[in-house]
Amino acid sequence: MEENRKPLVVLTGPTAVGKTELSIRLAERIGGEIVSADSMQVYRGMDIGSAKVTASQMRGIPHHLIDILEPDEEFHVVRFQERAKQCMDEIYARGNIPILAGGTGFYIQAVLYDIDFTATRSDPDYREELEKLACERGADYLHEMLREVDPESAEAIHANNVKRVIRALEFYRETGEKISGHNEAERQKKSPYCFAYFVLNDERSRLYENIDRRVDQMMEQGLLQEVARLKEKGCRRDMVSMQGLGYKEILEYLDGEITLDEAVRVLKRDTRHFAKRQLTWFRREKDVIWVEKGRFGYDSERILEYLLSVLREKGILWNDYTVQWGSAPK
């Protein structure tokens, strides 16, 4: 019954739970290739701050969508989706299983449910115009504009959330349709994949401790130097890449706005906030399989066995060592 659905494994979770290591071990067991779903690891030169996988960690497992852009390049879901689909096709062609691994929930959603973004192209002029309006006349003015054309969206999006209000207006302007309707339709979509959506998780307090520890490690590894180097190369704070955790805080320090201690403190705090938001996102996603590390005694082998059992159950995997979804015995 899953004839035409291609297999897809999603492995995500809040920052610093241990996704990277587990994804590689899983790939080793199922003949998988990793497609990174991480909005920061796509950038070259941003290694320490984005906790990017190192070559030695990879242990020969192919990784995709890492180091594909310069930090001054724009990136967003639509581009991610395009590239992810493209490299997934190649992985299927090789007879392997793609493992979508990373912490950017929105990106995962985009490929897992193959959400349609193509209906609109961006119009920078209109966007700028709206931004100007928001500045001059206030967020409420813009929100009122939205209410006139798409009351449902206006209801759903808080007036202060200027970014989303602008997007909704933009969508209406370009398609003549309400984005609320579009979103509703997309929400009904079923995934075109035969997938397992794993969310690795841990007790909140442990997670937060890990985050604090990892930030300290990043500092020891030379996060400061990494950011300084990027700054020298012309990276500015208004670039999308420089809004990443670790980059924006250290840049503030380098610009003399805060002390280094303060930067580190804020970085830890913001990272904890981020982890919390990620969890909120995953809780809301349907079809999620929660993998609580504590339930497996923090034993990665046991966790792995569990993941494999789910994959077998779902028919994504026939046995541990071969990848034969393309030529599986009936």
Add this chain to the structure above:
RNA sequence: GGCGCCAUAGCCAAGUGGUAAGGCAAAGGUCUGCAACACCUCUAUCACCAGUUCAAAUCUGGUUGGCGCCU
């Protein structure tokens, strides 16, 4: 031992007679082209006891705790 000051949510902190600002943290949530973004919601009866008063976190007395100074 004496004198003085202080005591408001996990932290910082306003409020000096009229029924507890604000910030941070924590927690929960939204998200369909910037998502490690942007945004939203939300937490107290004011150390304790007894008074004064229609009414006290705000005044009085005492208790406890802390801080400072003196002997």
